[in-house]
Amino acid sequence: MIVLHPSIIVTMDSERRILRDHFIGIENGEIRYIGKEKPAETEEIVELPHRMIVPGFIDAHTHVAMTILRGLKDDADLMEWLQKYILPMEMRLKPNDVYYGALYGITEMIRSGITAFLDMYYHEIEIAKAVADAGVRAVLSYGSADVFFNRSPEEEFKIAENFRMELEKLARERDAEDRLFFAYGPHSPYGCTKELLEIFRDESRKTGYRIHIHLAETQSEVKQIREKTGYTPIEYLNSIGLLSDKVMAAHVVWVEDKEFGILRERGVHVLHNPISNLKLASGIAPIPRMLGEGINVALATDGPASNNRLDMFREMHVAAIIHKGYNRDPKIVPAKTVVEMATINAAKALGLNNIIGSIEVGKKADLVVINLKKGPHGTPLHDPYSMIVYALDQSYVESVMVNGEWLYRNGEYVKVNLEELREKVQGIRERLMREAGIS
Template sequence: MQNINTLIYAPWIIPVIPENQILENHCLAIHQGRIVDCLPRVQAEVRYRDAHLIELTQHALIPGLVNAHTHSPMSLLRGLADDLPLMEWLEGHIWPAESKWVSETFVRDGALLAIAEMLRGGITCFNDMYFFPEIVAQVATEVGMRAVIGMIVIDFPSRWAKTPEDYIRKGLELNDQYRDHPLIKTAFAPHAPYTVSDEPLKQVAILAKELNVPVHMHLHETTEEVNRSLAQYGVRPLERLQRLELLSSQLLAVHMTQLTDREIQTLATSGTHVIHCPESNLKLASGFCPVAKLSQAGVNIALGTDGAASNNDLDMFVEMRLAALLAKALAGDASAIPAKQALRMATLNGAKALGLEQEIGSLEIGKVADIVAVDLGELETQPLYEPTSQLVYTVGRDRVSDVWIAGQQVLKKRQFTTLDESLILSQTQAWAERIRETRKSI
């Protein structure tokens, strides 16, 4: 008989790998932060008699959700400037607000709010892009949250850095600090083709290969972006990045709503990952990512929420549902992107894009125990015929009851174990008052 820390029992375990498998009345065995076994309950109770048993009698266990694109501190700007086109929203409202307010304190408080929201929605790993990334990394570490922290690069100065060289230098310092951290990884995060010039992008391409880290970038988000590139560089953004040697399996191309069939093949050939943010794309009227075509071409597609300023939530259950439904409508095919694929896009595909598929994204023996329990027993989720379909087409994030990251329970019966919810609320409300008063005086 083997000694282990914990057994988690649920009526349904959806491991993602193997595909199309739903394990009924099984237990996950957890020891020292990793999954060491997955077996029927009757066998588990004999083999691991002394383990702490957590019984979830009407739940499904799924891998922790991977939010492959967000700007966590921007949660403090949620609802600030809604119902506007992207560039008007950015240049007329968001960038001026950031210029006024972004600081270490703003980033810390915004990241806390975002991480709390993500945890309670079953997100166990997020890929972030924002100023003061070392603060986001620090907050995530304190909470016990898994994160890939963007080493942001942009041409214009901010309160964090003044020049592209300054951004890159500070990013490399961050990478050195977290090189061997169990929860925190880094990625280069050049903002977008219209905010980063050629020389910094060339440097990013070289350094990303040397350090073996991902490159996370907004790309082909709007028609205006594509037209700007044609006017300034004579080519579409994707071709420009190809010339700069940035197209590879290290690139996470975010949004990708403006694509030709030829560009889809280029993405497939290069191994570039596409991060689909359907709710943000809809809200900003950016366009439609051709998910079914990308999938048919063999492109790895993951899901992201974008920031709460443009979404306006960090809800991966909504992103799964929208990704599946929009793909069907756009392809004219009800079988396009079935529920099991949408769940994979929110878990293993995101892990693969971030280079973490050997550690997270599925409930496999040997992987770290990033696990989410979803309550399927309430009337809103009944009757239940197929748990995966129910998760994608019926469940809301409010059904997430328990969350573990590397075996540590960070959400227990919807209550945080590593966060002070009342403190986060009071800090957020104080920021809202400050920002609201400033906008009134403008």
């Protein structure tokens, strides 16, 4: 058993207990003990004075391999950004590019204490390999979009099915069945035909797999869907019968009064991406009202090309302040709620709250060690939630553990070589630009 002895544990358990001077015992990747007394038969005690341990953060919506496209085009609106810049470049990405882009993105995530994420992309099996190699945990979906790719709904669904089978095989081979999970990924109401959405509805009902989708992100999406169907995007998916507690909906910025009830009644999980929504000028999601209505809201970065970081500290900070300023109410979306959105709420959204999202006996040991003495912002300590959300940044992350294994320890990566990855990623960028005829 490995035993950690930090000065503070932010558990995020059902009572939201903050434990001082407790021991955490870890065995076979799981938390086996939490208590004031040093556990007997201890092989190794890691003394962590002035350290706070929090559950690994969960990035509930991203496209992790887009590190390669970070900074390619900024300061543009979503549809222009997607159609003119991102999609043409993505068409040139080879499977190996996606692998290295993902591995690079994951190293960035680990640096800010992200231990699990929900992804949607192409060549998604390459992202699964990167997850397996990096040691983190992920729910992965192939971004199905028969409209974008000019494929029939059946052909497009088959690609998702093939990915599911490949993923299950890889998870078995790599002994990573508790780290690699599958979800369906219909891209959006505008990227999929109604027929394809209906296939996912039926398959999800049959198999129980979750559905990961972009929803009501921009006003132009609302306009487009209304012209095509007569409905808003949320009403449209509801009319098809797609919405359920298996649905993980990214963005959900444009919500009409009557639609809050739909989201609540169907049990839809909302994935909030405040920085991406601000940067692409999509708008500000009505998160305070969703929380008030009892809708589960998880926090996410979105892809590194629209954020441009995979940094949970920055995301938490923006999530905590943006709604206050916008609504002129300092009491809404408090720091503790934001930490919930980045941990236990995200675990619920991904359907993994039985194994991650809090520090409790029986859960997986996905832990972040924060060194409060790393800089001036860790003193004095009044309220750990306030400190995490308003004062600290990722430079305070000292060590990160997933499944009881250190992935980042005392500021060093354990499993990846960042320098090699940097060269790979820059090399891919140069090749893409050459191929596209851009210098």
